[in-house]
Amino acid sequence: MDRLTGKTAVVTGSSRSIGRGIAERLAADGALVGVHYSNSPREAAEVVDTIVAAGGRAFAFGAELGTDGDTDRFWTEFDGHRAKFDDGDDTGLDIIVNNVAVALRDEFEVATRSDFDRMFAVNVRAPFFIIQQGLDRIRDGGRVINISSVVTRLALTEVIAYGTTKGAVDTFTLILAKVLAARNITVNSVAPGYIDTDSNADWLRFDAEAWRETAAKSAFGRVGTARDIADVVSFLASDDSRWVTGQVIDASGGTRL
Template sequence: METLQGRTAVVTGSSRSIGRGIAERLAARGALVAVHYARDAASAQDVVDTIRKADGQAFAFGAELGGEGDAERFWAEFDVQRRAFSDDGDTGVDILVNNVAVALRDQFEDATSADFDRMMAVNIRAPFFIVQHALGRLRDGGRVINISSAVTRLGLPEVIAYGASKGALDSFSRILAKVLGPRGITVNVVAPGYVDTDSNADWLRHDENAWEETAAKSVFGRVGEPEDIGDAVALLASDSGRWITGQHIDVSGGTRM
């Protein structure tokens, strides 16, 4: 297992679901993980406590994303909590995972401008400016990993606006890889498929037919787990990922191949 010892990782939206799986995996590899949350401080602290019980290092910080000035507030709060965690004064970042997202289900004919704007604000605008405002703190040789979705290749009509926002994230990531390449910073996209998370509980966990049908979409015959995504992110974050950049890594278990 490659170590991430001595590196600081920031994972947006890591108080639950896929983000939590990523945070815990990076911490297990030795990284100091900043667990970001928007509103649920208690869940973020639970992630921190879990990591610390496993002899890892983590701290939580909160910032709402999707509004004017959100990137500035995000990093300002990170700095406050990082300094509270340790008095070494180091607010540099080695690994930045843009995971937080809003996924609203809208058929094209029913989509509203409010839903569209909300998804664009959180899913692409926030990552764009979070990275922009991190340029001075991202260390050379670092990693930017953006969590997209398999919907960008599956073409699901019920998530058309969400898919468009993730498609924009994919394009941003490819271009950003060129921008940051001279500094040795890799930029990649990890695209999960169907994953067993609390946000999917209503239609996935409580419906046996839905679970079986969803599992059958993967060549492995099962539904993904947050840890599956966390391991892919950890690989890209490690030294083994140093020669991988500008890539869209499908982590859907071969969904609909």
């Protein structure tokens, strides 16, 4: 597929799990992909190697999000690596996927300020200022895709703070879509449900009962995969989605319909 040929994308937190699936799909679609990592350079390098081996183009760069000066470092690192792929003095950017997130389990009664602040710093503040500081890099007609979560409609009490951050992401998406519409830039959220990822391997992949219970929550009776989300992101990154903006796309496999 070549529908993103000539485009440049960056996917935050794409050294593993959903982010990796998204990076590999966008590269397969023809985009040059910036594979961002916070603290896993080896895994990010593996993603780049996989993309290159499949005939795609990618580069890895690191910046820990949720810390002081994080988005300044993010763009400095991005620019330095992107320049190595200078295509005739064109170092612009077309697609930003805000995927990186911290999900900590805190019941309301025992939630801590430190966990709350960390999740908001990574899940809300970082995407906000990555976009703000990246506006001079994003070309007109570009795409901003924020990864939200189905938890915003499920009222899961054990992740109240995390769910609140994703609610903020959806509101950010809605308002930013109006802000950037004059430049023909679309802004949308994708809300995954239960996905088989590295982060839940201990309690899901190796617990047969937990796997069955989780699969049963989807209308299709299975646990989602990174590819399920990456394919939706691919659509939103393409010209096919040009008339879709300010939306939250539920990609949960019909969880708890």
